[in-house]
Amino acid sequence: MAQPEPSALVESLRAFGYSLRTAVADLVDNSISARAKNVWIRFEWDGAQSFISIRDDGSGMTENELVTAMRPGSKSPLEDREPRDLGRFGLGLKTASFSQCRRMSVISKTETSTSAARCWDLDYINTAGEWRLLKKVNQDRLTEVGEQIAQQGTIVLWEEMDRVTGSTRADDKKAYNRFLEAIEEVKEHLEMVFHRYLEKRGGINIFINGRKIEGWNPFLKGEKATQELPSEKLFCKGAQLSVTPYVLPHLSKLTQDTHRAASGPQGWNAQQGFYIYRNERLLVPGDWLGLGFQKEEHHKLARIQIDLPNNMDDEWQIDVKKSRARPPGYLRGDLKRIAKLTREQAVQVYRHRGKVIARRSSQDHVFLWQQKTRHGKYFYEINREHPLIQSSLREIGADKIEPILRLLEETIPASHIIITSSEEPDRMGSPLEGAKYVEVRALLQKIYSSFQKSGFSRDEIFDRLVTMEPFSQTPEFIEAFREEPEGGI
Template identity: 30%
Template structure:
């Protein structure tokens, strides 16, 4: 710690704001974690970095976050300037690191000590802001830490910079707002979740920089290293998901690019563009595709990009539309350049926008026909994407949902070879051969219909060649026709019943043994018999 006594002194004509008060105010600027991490990465990209790595770690409950890049780096004068709150403007107005505040405010929103090490042509420099020092002295004291404390970090930066011999390391220490304090295990668990969330958010924010086929923006490789040392390399995520389209097959319906010209505050004009896409019906997507598309109510709406970087995706702008299930398939992309920062009222966090009434009206003119088209399709399908009347389409939602959670619902380890299955479960610690269970060669289908099942039961457990549990449904059972007739226009209810019956089949496989297989069969027949009687209270299918 520096000798702070030499900084004391008063000047009755010095009316600069209290550093102690202001630094705490600047910590409360409303940053979300992903926005803060993105702000630091913005500076790396602005410094022409081609590689950025984020490291999350914790030791004895103390969290540490490190950012490394191989960008241009800074010499001593450049680093001092960059550490200044309100640092000089960058020469390129398109720069993602535009406002001179992000590095400091984004960092200290979550930590009490910010240290920056920069390497320029092989020469390292180091500076640090420490909130405790600033509060104690009530002065903006920019510290120069001892290299003995940060020697390992300096060496790590030199290694990361490589032959270029330039780069920057940003270190967050005394992290007090990123996770909730607790045991080391609790902290590590929170950091693991944070790592997952960062990978998802950053892959969207910097998608165009991560995409090497996008020639409009520089290529940047971004990775996140977790507490266990594993490194995840981010892949860009496009909300329109046009990668689902192939030659001659347009699963995502692209919507035409529109250009909107607006008048800026100084009277000059500039333009932004609007494009969009309509995703395929949810039940036409596999579980893997739904994950890839990030199919959810939260992800509908407008995605706004500034200079190629995603800055806002909170659904629909205020006073435009509300989120609704029927609109989940519609996504809209708005692109604008730095010259429209004042029109969209971009703040230094680059995570807030204000859509003026004029711009909102222009947007609605463009989006309204697209929205009406999606609503019309939803109405035509009874408010949902039924995908048709075939057995496969009828159970597709349930198939995808069950497949999505296959690992967490697994009750037995099953292997299928040569048309025979062996399993291990809590009743069979060693592999045993399973008999009396049908095995399907076609895989990936969890809910299957058959004309009838042995004993005219409603359902029976089955397997496929991958060893996954399936449920067979007997169409000849009286409950079957009445059940599906009652749920014809209620896809969620239909999915819920499919899930229930599949879970019964899964439980059968989970407890199957040579000793109790007869009990399982009797249990299934007893339930089917009871449903045969009770289903008389349901409407006859012919009445529908």
């Protein structure tokens, strides 16, 4: 019998490609499958001794059930699953945990059984050279922070988190800030992935360090201007799946807060496409599924919901992390047709409302570049009426500024932009992408001063700033600037 070498196999199980947020989401799946009403996630910072715990009030496990659950590959992906079950491979608890830590403990209790505990310690496996599930669990750490099971439920404890904190010291401020950023990323991911469970009555409550999170619905169903196009039922593996396209409202129809929230964790452009749900759990948060479409600015309002039952995993090539899915070949034609119609409608909304805004906002201050036609060919000029250009012409002099503007106009790398956009669209950055407010503030201040010198009031200036490129895509910067004391501005 050729048995796998324990230390080699366990290190391989760490390489499934989980991030912290997808790993935590995989454990929340288990809580939902266990019919939990509440999940409490705790991040405790202590440098290299930091830990994360995930506790729920689900049905819990007896000792025999816990030992089975701790076994890698505890269920075959070919087995029929309960309709509510979010698992598939019987690997999630182990691979998700191993991807982040070297010591994973589970304590569980049913309504009628006593508490049971088991632990996988990867360093012990490497040293002993055998698969030995330990009974010793560091419950003192959980007691210190009040993480205990009441009537029933399960606690998963991650320690020795080499992939999260490494060997950093507790007083390392940069590492601590990275830890806080990771918590925020987990929060945003869970709000997106489980939004349907968080939104519905009788669903589930998720708490991170005591604070309840809210669901992020990508389809803005509560907005009057959101267009829900007709749903279609497609057949797959003898069952039906539902496809519902949405076209989201134009910026002009949303408040700044709603527009900012609707951009999602990855931003408006990245969040377009198909949203694939399996048992109401989001697997794919915006992707064109290899159907030949690119993520482009004028299609960013198109989002399409697909609902799958959990017996289509193989057909849709769902991976262990539940973060990737690909449609079977016989559905690609229908999905491509639906995507094309939705994208066309999204373009109409994007362009129509954009034209209205341009007319109402006076184009002289909105756009820095203007498209012109000469001898039947397009070319681009810098808008001399733009407030920042006007200010520079006055302060520095037209004789010095005009040659620079003309040089910029004649050297636009249009061919290179077109080729790059066509061949590598996902690598094309969007305006102010990744920029921080402190980096943009000086530019805002300069434009604000230019408007001010032209006699505009404070309210009039902010009305113009919010529609001006590139700030129309980052309303949070305008809001932060508006909140500063007027003397500071």
